[in-house]
Amino acid sequence: MSALLSLNNGLKMPQVGLGCWKIPNDVAPEMIYGAIKAGYRLFDGAMDYGNEKEVGEGIRKAIADGLVKREELFVVSKLWNSFHHPSNVKPALEHVLKLYGLDYLDLFYVHFPIAQKFVPFDKKYPPNFYCGEEGWAFEDVPLIETWRALEALVDEGLIKSIGISNFSGALIQDLLRGARIKPVALQIEHHPYLVQEKLIEYTQAEKIVVVAYSSFGPQSFLELNNPNALGSVNLFEHETITKIASSHGQSAAAVLLRWATQRGLAIIPKSSKIERLSGNLHTNDFDLTEEEIKSISSLDRGLRFNDPWEWNKIPTFV
Numbered sequence: 001m002s003a004l005l006s007l008n009n010g011l012k013m014p015q016v017g018l019g020c021w022k023i024p025n026d027v028a029p030e031m032i033y034g035a036i037k038a039g040y041r042l043f044d045g046a047m048d049y050g051n052e053k054e055v056g057e058g059i060r061k062a063i064a065d066g067l068v069k070r071e072e073l074f075v076v077s078k079l080w081n082s083f084h085h086p087s088n089v090k091p092a093l094e095h096v097l098k099l100y101g102l103d104y105l106d107l108f109y110v111h112f113p114i115a116q117k118f119v120p121f122d123k124k125y126p127p128n129f130y131c132g133e134e135g136w137a138f139e140d141v142p143l144i145e146t147w148r149a150l151e152a153l154v155d156e157g158l159i160k161s162i163g164i165s166n167f168s169g170a171l172i173q174d175l176l177r178g179a180r181i182k183p184v185a186l187q188i189e190h191h192p193y194l195v196q197e198k199l200i201e202y203t204q205a206e207k208i209v210v211v212a213y214s215s216f217g218p219q220s221f222l223e224l225n226n227p228n229a230l231g232s233v234n235l236f237e238h239e240t241i242t243k244i245a246s247s248h249g250q251s252a253a254a255v256l257l258r259w260a261t262q263r264g265l266a267i268i269p270k271s272s273k274i275e276r277l278s279g280n281l282h283t284n285d286f287d288l289t290e291e292e293i294k295s296i297s298s299l300d301r302g303l304r305f306n307d308p309w310e311w312n313k314i315p316t317f318v
Contacts, residue, residue, distance in 0.1 A: 002014040011106075016281055018043050025050070029055075032055050040277070047077060047095075056102065078108065078111035079093075081112055106160045108162055110167075111165050113166065172202070172208075176206065187210075189305065192238075194217075211266040211268060214305060214306065240299060262287060
């Protein structure tokens with residue numbers, strides 16, 4: 001079982017969860033069920049992943065079979081860009097809950113600080129980057145308006161916690177000036193090629209938990225033919241990582257995950273192999289030295305693989 005992190009609203013969140021991005025629909029129910037059996041309690045999904053129904057099937061089967069109670073799970077999803085307008089936020093959440101087959105979410109993030117044009121559910125779901133037949137289109141919706149609609153859903157009990165994802169420090173600072181309910185977590189791309197130390201320091205000082213995605217760096221983006229990933233050294237084979245892994249009798253993956261958790265971050269790695277799932281869950285079973293942590297952090301190149309500028313010159317991180 002994963003260690004628990006305290007959130008700023010008094011609730012607890014597992015430090016290690018299962019990321020549901022790119023879990024194929026046909027195997028998702030079985031994988032989620034197996035992960036719960038292995039001890040996982042946090043499942044990080046999103047409207048954009050297109051597998052909510054299947055993830056929900058695995059969760060509900062585990063509950064029905066008595067493996068776990070709903071209140072022991074921490075189920076996460078993310079509001080997609082197409083549903084930022086306050087009038088669309090609650091219908092979006094209700095759509096998510098219907099697909100999951102659940103009454104509430106433990107955490108609902110704003111996936112990106114980007115307001116795309118609304119796309120009806122029956123037109124295309126998930127809409128991904130589709131905004132209509134004429135290509136990219138946006139809505140003039142300030143983030144604080146989206147946030148207030150999310151706060152209302154917390155008041156209704158449909159969400160226990162709300163968070164932000166892919167936000168810069170300036171956007172977090174601006175949101176905090178107007179938020180009634182503080183975000184409990186910030187999810188960011190985080191790996192040795194993109195350490196973001198200042199953002200993490202600021203966010204943690206604000207009592208907001210940082211959740212790392214793409215902990216293995218380019219590995220998550222190779223199958224997407226991401227040019228930055230294709231041109232990068234695989235972190236599993238990087239001399240610095242393999243040397244540290246060898247000294248601890250651990251895998252390179254375990255070292256990369258421990259580098260994050262030992263610095264107070266939560267992680268959501270994915271694996272299709274049950275033995276690796278179990279290993280990821282027990283990543284806190286050893287400690288890196290301060291020197292090793294600094295050595296891994298020194299690999300930082302500011303290399304971002306998930307950048308909206310590459311989609312349509314959207315200036316999220318410029």
